[in-house]
Amino acid sequence: MHFHHHGYVSGDPRVQPAAGVGIDRPTQLPDEVDVLIVGTGPAGMLTAAQLSQFPGVTTRIVERRGGRLAIGQADGIQARSVETFQAFGFAERIIAEAYRITEMAFWKPDPADHSRIVRAARAVDDPAGISEFPHLIVNQARVLDYFAEFMANSPTRMAPDYGYEFRSLEVGEGKYPVTVTLLHTAGPLEGQERVVRAKYVVGADGARSKVRESIGCTLAGDQANHAWGVMDVLATTDFPDIRLKCAIQSGEGGSILLIPREGGHLFRMYVDLGEVNPSDKGAVRNTTIEQIIAKANDILHPYTLDVRNVAWHSVYEVGHRLTDRFDDVLPEEIGTRTPRVFITGDACHTHSAKAGQGMNVSMQDGFNLGWKLGHVLEGRSPEGLLSTYSAERQVIAKNLIDFDKEWSTLMAKKPEEFESPSELEDFYTSTAEFPAGFMTQYAPSMLIGEQAHQDLATGFTVGKRFKSAPVVRVCDTNPLQLGHQAKADGRWRIYVFADPSVAGSASPTNDLAEWLANAPDSPLAATPSGLDRDAWFDVKVIYQQEHTGIDISAVPAAFTPEVGPFRLTYLENVYGTGPAADIFELRGVARGGAVVVVRPDQYVANVLPLTATAELAAFFAPLLPTRKPEPARS
Template sequence: MQYHLNGFKPGNHQIPDAAREPASLAPIVDLPSEVDVLIVGCGPAGLALARQLAAFGDIKTCIVEQKPGPMLFGQADGISCRTMEIMEAFNSSEMLVKEAYQLHQNAFWEPDNEQPNHIKRTHKVADARLGLSEFTHSVVNQARLHDILLEGMAQSVTHLVPHYNRQLLTLEVDSELTQDLNAYPITASFERVDAQPAKVETIRARYVVGCDGARSAVRKNLSIVLEGDSANKAWGVMDVLLVTDFPDIRVKSFIQSKDNGAVMLIPREGGYLVRLYVELDLLDKDQRASNLELNVDDIIAKAQLIMSPYKVDVKEVAWWSIYEVGQRVADRFDNTPAGNPEGLIPRAFVAGDACHTHSPKGGWGLNTSLPDTFNLGWKLAAVLRGQSDAKLLQTYSSERRKIAQHLIEADRQMSALVATRPSAQKDTQVKTNTADIEKFIARQNGFIAGTSIQYNPSFICSGTEHQHLATGFTIGQRFHSAEAIRLTDGRPQHLGHLNKADGRWRIFIFGNQQNPTDRASDVYQLVQFLESSVTSPVKKYTQDNADIDAVIDVYGVFQQQDLSIEDLPDYLWPTKGKYGLRDYEKVFHAKQDSDIFSQRGIDRTSGCMVVVRPDQHIATILPLNATEELSAFFAEFMLA
């Protein structure tokens, strides 16, 4: 798709430029007095959490934002492979794939040895993240991502919409009530920013999640401390429509000049828009970028100097900012003491930029923030709905803080490689070149893409002794999708796309070489256990009046090509809903040309069960006959 030819216009890119207008704001209504979950902040972390919780009609959620309305432009633009997989869980990936710019190449530019004040291309390479997912690392306006999440919230069963123009004044957590799950230990007061005279509203909540950015008021009220390096380098960033003879204007480019600094160029969606990150000046200790008194003309002039001899004629600036490079992470991600030695139930959380800050050049901000709350959302829902023990909430901090620490270290290295001038911590810059950047990207490609994120062993990540049964499905990492053929109609299906953001667990039964229709086969015996045994986690945790897959959704994937659905156990094509209609979309066989058993290292002789969490991460792998171990796994945290 192409758009922005005659000027940048935000909004739904399915609407032509000439007709596109920002969506009208919903009327302002009073905050509710009591809610289950209070979300502060409408950034990617807050909206992803709200989008997930909006799907549960029995959970009352409220999301508030200080700004007067939705974001229109600017800020984050990179959408990693993993974020695209999460958006698929919301049934929203197709729109992003259609609209976004897809990153397939990287170009590297350095000073020309013969004319040192000019730059020249050293080489181009394919993007290192290609092939890590069925999705491609892409670029799209953060506001557009917000629009899609907001649309999903509004169209959900709860019709959830944000409350804008609210500034958090106070947040109190009553420590006497935090261990009572039925209590409302959170009390928050907000000032209506738009109201004259000022109007203060108070809301009580069972849980609160601060997604309110790097200057988080929630974090400050919880006395959570950011640890790490303060800002030491200023960079300018701008989204521009320009005329240029720079040949790689539609390729992600790393540009280093001899004496004038560096530029990182990111092509934007629509075919014409471009983002430039421009290295500016070194900051003194305790100095802020705002003290430099620079404006967009200074950023443009610096970019023109760095990119000499190429012409950079900026026709329109859609958005610009000056930011500071610093890497910090919160000492804890919830209201419990660091390490939570007493095993307390957390009731207040921070996520996204509220608990980790860094430079935006690596595209990690949005792509770490959104998975933060994708990790937390299903856990909150499971506890609030009485499905899981509240200790499940303790795993959010332990799982996501480790990722944030890795992020901070990676960003520190990336910032040093991209810059050409010394930082505040060093008097002299260690000489780097674009080859160093290329090696770093290749080394970190799985982390950058989000596909190699792996959670440590815990009661919801276990069973590594059986990892050999499916070496391509790493326990703790996300379910790496691959295609199989749906048995009933022959349609190819990405199995990873079955893992929707609906709070359900999934069990994928990968059959062995025995015929699954044989009553003596391991698969048949496993299915009989799941359907009928009193110790079956499906029977134990599913209410009698609910569909059989309401809590744990089971799929069968078989090596045999000649199966017929009517010969398989009824449990694999169950009756559901008020009419008892058959579900014909739970059984698959391997493709002949690209066999999932080979692609994901599944033991053909033994087969296995792959248990997938509601956030798409693999919880455990078990042999087909390990029914006792399967029951014990769920019994550790699920409530009957």
């Protein structure tokens, strides 16, 4: 963690100095804001947390509840989400308090007596080592708490505005074109309306989203007509795998998905309530907690479950629905205007809870959108950047729903309906990369280059998230994960994988460094005067030699920028390979070197040769402010 560059810091280094709109931030919701986020769920809070890093952007997030969420319905945290938490600085702390999934047990009817269940198989949760991060279970409320802490410690000192319910919006003209009507739901003004004008609005207000309704979007899809009772309980039981994630299928066809919860003792059960008659009209939702517990005991036979305390329970029917757009631009308007209103998370995609994807995919919606809003509002990028949000995330949501349909259908099958006895566990292990969050791949666009040079870094697939690998930082000899050094600060990353030459010698790496530091068409040249050279771009170099063979004083200045008011030399962007792991070998990086460009949300945007300065300049040109021509010299 880097924090002394503006002078000695004796307090908590996670608390960044207040800046911009964070200085004397008004406690009351202003009449005019840059971004108004509706809803403090995972998508809304991550969007707000990312925007909290932009001191010049006024962002407020409103919530109809009067305070923080106490009990969250979501709990599964996939490895990609933990990777994201690392960028926001709280992965280690949330891992420490979470339940960690390492295996899944599969229980099926006893072949000798179908009235009983027996353990039939175990599956390792991540047999291929997809990620260095674990698969966790932790209450959604705690995830929101961590994002709230990050926001409060940010330069903007952001905090949710509780007690406001969204009523309606209208998009017009002017500096603040979106007029939003809110209703006070708590406090002395309860029942009164409040109008706020915004440049942009983000609807993160759930499956019954009023923001979605206000822009004319509807959720379309199907209902599976299959009901599940879900309960978080404290209980005593003789079921031996009560602290393991389990898929349990009984001989009578009912099934349970068992999810142990953090903190010990607490666990969640999704209990199969069977097919629902289409004319049921929601009557199944009146199923009592006593009926859910009784059904669970029937499925668990010969084991018993004695529930002592119910923290939360609900009944839901599986549905798979998706909107055809994630913003307010109608199909016939595409290319004629940029969006002003966006929807995220459950507001634009709904599915079953059993694949553990709702919170995870919703947060990636927010990560995708947040930095783009920040860049546009700070003048780093043109407004056209915002059109990429719906284009990128709608496809990902469709892939999620297709996957969840298959998984939830398998979970609802009766044992005799499977084509093979191991079909369920085979599907679980063979598709592990998708639910872990690592199958997302964005198509070529203004943000994603073509794969013309993919062979230079086969392990950093263009369009997919940057997959970390171990390196050694030269200045202090610390072994680190390269990807873990990228923070959610809104900066682009340019990773320069050096050619075999040593630091400082004439080489393509040195030529590239010279171009990055001094060329007028270098992306770094777009950084406004008065800001540190690394304010918009984080440039790192990874040499092929071990750290002991690198002379850091010979490393080009592009990789060791001067930062802060004291113009201190930043040495932490220079890396070598370690004796136990060679990142060039692990990630298929060509020995001739390569440039890997990574977006602020951790997705690989381009892979280029070290000599491709013109291509690198051309890639960034439409993403950066229009540069004024240099004045003619006399």
